[in-house]
Amino acid sequence: MTTLTINNKEYQIDVDPKMPLLWAIRDLVGLTGTKYGCGTGICGSCNILLDGNPIRSCLTPVSLAEGKEVLTIEGVENENKVLQEVWEDLNVPQCGYCQSGQIISAVALLKKSSSPTDDDIDEAMSGNICRCGTYQRIRSAIHKTAELTNSKTES
Amino acid sequence: MSTIQLITRRSFIRGLGLASGGLIIACNFPSSDEKDPVKRPFNGETFEPNLFIQLKDNGDLILIASRSEMGQGVRTSMTSIIADEMDADWNRVTVEQAIGHPKYGNQNTDGSRSVRTLYETMRKMGATARAMLITAAATKWQVEESILKTENHYVVNTTNNKKAFYGDLIKEAAAVTIPENPTLKDPKDFKYIGKGLKSIDGAGFASGKPKYGMDIRLDNMKFAAIVRCPVTFGTVKSFDKTKALAVAGVTDVVEIPRIAKPFGALGGVAVIADNTWAAFKGKEALTVEWDYGSNKEYTSESYDKMILANVLKKGKEVRNDGNVNKAFKNAEHVIESTFQLPHLVHAPMEVPNATAWVQDGKCDVWAPVQAPQTTRKEVADFLETELENVTINVTFLGGGFGRKSKPDFVVEAVAVSKAINAPVQVVWTREDDIQHSYYHAVSAQYMKGALDKEGNVIGWLHRVAYPSIFSTFAPDSGYAAGFEFGQGLINIPYQIDNVRCENGKAPAHLRIGWFRSVINIIQSFSVNIFVDELAAKAQKDPLQFRLDLIGNDRVEESKSGHHFDSAKLKNVLKRVAKNANYGKELPEGHGVGIAMHYSFFSYIASIIEVSMVNGKLKVHNIHSVIDCGTAVNTDTIKSQMQGAAIFGMSLAYYGKITAKDGAVEQSNYHDYQMLRIHQAPEIDVEIITSKDKPTGVGEPGVPPIAPAIINAIYNATGKRYYSLPLMDHGLV
Numbered sequence: 024m025t026t027l028t029i030n031n032k033e034y035q036i037d038v039d040p041k042m043p044l045l046w047a048i049r050d051l052v053g054l055t056g057t058k059y060g061c062g063t064g065i066c067g068s069c070n071i072l073l074d075g076n077p078i079r080s081c082l083t084p085v086s087l088a089e090g091k092e093v094l095t096i097e098g099v100e101n102e103n104k105v106l107q108e109v110w111e112d113l114n115v116p117q118c119g120y121c122q123s124g125q126i127i128s129a130v131a132l133l134k135k136s137s138s139p140t141d142d143d144i145d146e147a148m149s150g151n152i153c154r155c156g157t158y159q160r161i162r163s164a165i166h167k168t169a170e171l172t173n174s175k176t177e178s
Numbered sequence: 179m180s181t182i183q184l185i186t187r188r189s190f191i192r193g194l195g196l197a198s199g200g201l202i203i204a205c206n207f208p209s210s211d212e213k214d215p216v217k218r219p220f221n222g223e224t225f226e227p228n229l230f231i232q233l234k235d236n237g238d239l240i241l242i243a244s245r246s247e248m249g250q251g252v253r254t255s256m257t258s259i260i261a262d263e264m265d266a267d268w269n270r271v272t273v274e275q276a277i278g279h280p281k282y283g284n285q286n287t288d289g290s291r292s293v294r295t296l297y298e299t300m301r302k303m304g305a306t307a308r309a310m311l312i313t314a315a316a317t318k319w320q321v322e323e324s325i326l327k328t329e330n331h332y333v334v335n336t337t338n339n340k341k342a343f344y345g346d347l348i349k350e351a352a353a354v355t356i357p358e359n360p361t362l363k364d365p366k367d368f369k370y371i372g373k374g375l376k377s378i379d380g381a382g383f384a385s386g387k388p389k390y391g392m393d394i395r396l397d398n399m400k401f402a403a404i405v406r407c408p409v410t411f412g413t414v415k416s417f418d419k420t421k422a423l424a425v426a427g428v429t430d431v432v433e434i435p436r437i438a439k440p441f442g443a444l445g446g447v448a449v450i451a452d453n454t455w456a457a458f459k460g461k462e463a464l465t466v467e468w469d470y471g472s473n474k475e476y477t478s479e480s481y482d483k484m485i486l487a488n489v490l491k492k493g494k495e496v497r498n499d500g501n502v503n504k505a506f507k508n509a510e511h512v513i514e515s516t517f518q519l520p521h522l523v524h525a526p527m528e529v530p531n532a533t534a535w536v537q538d539g540k541c542d543v544w545a546p547v548q549a550p551q552t553t554r555k556e557v558a559d560f561l562e563t564e565l566e567n568v569t570i571n572v573t574f575l576g577g578g579f580g581r582k583s584k585p586d587f588v589v590e591a592v593a594v595s596k597a598i599n600a601p602v603q604v605v606w607t608r609e610d611d612i613q614h615s616y617y618h619a620v621s622a623q624y625m626k627g628a629l630d631k632e633g634n635v636i637g638w639l640h641r642v643a644y645p646s647i648f649s650t651f652a653p654d655s656g657y658a659a660g661f662e663f664g665q666g667l668i669n670i671p672y673q674i675d676n677v678r679c680e681n682g683k684a685p686a687h688l689r690i691g692w693f694r695s696v697i698n699i700i701q702s703f704s705v706n707i708f709v710d711e712l713a714a715k716a717q718k719d720p721l722q723f724r725l726d727l728i729g730n731d732r733v734e735e736s737k738s739g740h741h742f743d744s745a746k747l748k749n750v751l752k753r754v755a756k757n758a759n760y761g762k763e764l765p766e767g768h769g770v771g772i773a774m775h776y777s778f779f780s781y782i783a784s785i786i787e788v789s790m791v792n793g794k795l796k797v798h799n800i801h802s803v804i805d806c807g808t809a810v811n812t813d814t815i816k817s818q819m820q821g822a823a824i825f826g827m828s829l830a831y832y833g834k835i836t837a838k839d840g841a842v843e844q845s846n847y848h849d850y851q852m853l854r855i856h857q858a859p860e861i862d863v864e865i866i867t868s869k870d871k872p873t874g875v876g877e878p879g880v881p882p883i884a885p886a887i888i889n890a891i892y893n894a895t896g897k898r899y900y901s902l903p904l905m906d907h908g909l910v
Contacts, residue, residue: 050454056387144855149856157820
């Protein structure tokens with residue numbers, strides 16, 4: 024049995040330690056918000072945070088997550104609710120499928136940088152493909168989240 | 179969905195729905211859509227659907243979306259039309275997705291047609307409900323209907339301001355006869371239409387909650403991956419399943435036959451497992467010997483030369499006005515160009531997948547499909563059963579772009595479920611998606627134009643060759659047909675006296691299918707570049723040259739009811755020039771390019787500013803203007819135009835599918851690349867205010883993008899490119 028801590032909850036699963044986290048999370052744990060896009064680490068749809076760092080869950084074996092904290096899209100509301108609200112408010116998603124991975128990358132960026140520049144956004148988000156082409160709104164949403172978060176902190 | 183009931187045309191709602199604690203209104207509008215959409219895939223313009231409203235006694239309003247949601251915002255735009263006419267409170271609305279059933283009319287979510295074909299019907303549906311609620315209140319209060327109005331989920335007596343909540347009127351409303359011709363709102367009173375309502379699914383999307391096809395989980399469900407022949411329509415000769423069965427979690431290996439229908443399964447060998455990963459690993463471990471069949475001769479390198487040769491000679495005439503040969507003889511200048519574009523593939527972020535459960539003579543399907551009724555028919559045909567035994571539950575689609583109009587992947591899941599007698603989810607790998615799709619056609623084009631002394635275009639010859647979409651549906655003649663020519667070849671918006679269009683031979687060796695904006699991509703590319711070349715040759719400004727070439731104000735009648743209006747096209751050109759500040763002084767190395775296109779009855783013009791730094795292209799900004807008639811959801815339209823620009827940039831930069839010995843050479847996003855955020859420019863969109871009927875939105879933004887980039891590169895560098903992708907020219 025392997026113990027995974029996902030969104031502050033422990034899950035006991037019987038799993039091949041080599042199985043990529045993506046499939047363990049989706050098929051065994053049953054959290055389907057994390058998406059399969061390419062299986063080769065190119066598209067970012069499967070992004071999750073492992074101890075706060077964004078990783079490709081399609082390439083990361085379960086064994087590497089033992090004893091660490093996994094954050095998936097289902098746990099983001101406890102991590103950066105403002106970001107999700109802005110995402111909704113600016114109507115960022117189109118089909119929505121890649122957005123879990125986009126939001127995970129954005130959460131990680133905003134943890135690292137409270138006022139990211141356009142270059143910071145390019146660097147942090149260029150690993151995430153959006154076939155619908157929502158990039159312009161993703162950029163706006165990250166800037167707006169930073170503004171809102173910073174103005175809250177100041178007041 | 180079990181609470182939705184079908185009510186026959188012009189029936190009464192008396193007594194209906196009360197058992198479930200609500201008023202169910204079924205508006206059955208005259209419908210001729212009982213015909214098989216597989217056989218008539220493009221003939222859906224005049225169909226009228228039946229849609230449903232459920233109003234609960236607590237005021238909850240459930241509106242049914244009959245079209246599939248794939249990012250175009252259809253669940254919001256369509257239902258907001260009903261809610262607006264009903265004067266409903268949007269905060270009380272939830273949207274339910276319809277199953278695939280003819281009672282909803284045409285459900286094909288393609289051709290940029292959902293709002294454009296259903297707008298009036300949606301309005302009428304909402305207005306019907308509103309009229310019945312007014313009658314209900316009048317009966318309850320014993321007053322004349324003329325003194326009543328509605329306001330945000332209430333009927334209001336204008337004489338005493340007494341209010342009745344919609345939810346409190348359902349019993350009385352249930353006794354009212356459905357009015358034949360309810361009064362529609364004056365558009366100036368719209369409160370949702372034209373207001374940019376945000377997506378009803380936005381909060382869900384931002385929290386990972388919506389269920390796409392791949393997110394369906396059933397008890398005891400198996401997962402399956404299928405090995406298909408690398409060559410289209412090749413078949414299994416033999417296979418060895420030993421190694422696949424040795425993979426932990428793999429439970430079975432079964433052969434799936436090819437179903438030789440347009441949307442039938444390709445066939446292959448399915449690996450069944452307890453989880454997706456085991457199925458994928460089992461698939462890799464399988465050894466299959468194939469009979470490749472005749473398509474193994476297909477190699478892009480030689481094929482592309484062949485179709486190019488076919489446009490350099492006379493083809494089948496598909497339009498001939500005036501005397502082109504004479505025009506060329508009398509011309510001051512004659513210019514010729516050839517254009518070549520490769521196959522493309524949709525590559526939606528969610529791969530094709532479907533979950534099916536065949537049991538007790540019935541079949542339930544959960545799948546991300548653009549054409550749920552077509553899917554139902556295909557499944558019923560495969561199982562040799564009645565339609566009634568097949569239920570197609572439409573999930574969210576993680577992108578569609580035309581790929582999910584073809585439900586071959588659903589038939590596969592049904593075949594596997596039947597074979598293993600268990601619920602199963604068939605998942606394509608990304609490699610499967612890139613290598614076994616229905617591809618956008620490869621093309622070659624030749625254009626010849628004649629200018630007189632004043633620089634007027636007096637002759638226009640356009641030859642095209644591309645494998646036809648019809649090859650997917652009928653024995654391939656090697657020639658294109660019908661609607662394909664109408665997407666920017668024979669219907670160019672220019673006033674030229676001598677025009678000839680010809681079609682050269684191009685047999686299909688891959689499955690050919692619709693891809694967002696379809697043949698418009700091919701024909702808009704050549705036409706927009708060639709017009710730019712003609713303008714340069716005539717030494718005229720490219721904007722003014724286009725305005726002159728469109729010619730006088732005129733309306734060209736169309737059976738579709740959407741008539742081409744040249745003034746609208748000129749208007750979007752002028753607007754985009756204004757928005758882009760066309761003519762402004764550009765920084766060193768920068769250039770601007772113009773393109774415009776009329777497709778899906780919408781008028782689009784784009785201006786793109788680029789620069790070349792060390793031989794590499796950078797797109798700085800894109801201005802697009804769309805006239806799509808009445809704008810139902812302005813924010814969605816902006817999103818679609820922004821997305822279309824990125825889609826167009828992706829295909830311009832990287833889009834290229836090639837075959838060698840019958841097999842597609844690309845396999846994943848590393849060799850079939852997509853634009854990424856650091857390459858994405860600011861995209862400014864203006865929507866022309868219009869009271870005309872709504873026209874297409876999802877697709878028309880794509881066709882002008884690639885040629886506008888080419889024209890901008892020419893403007894910046896003086897060098898003209900005639901083929902894509904730009905990566906092959908070393909520009910990106």
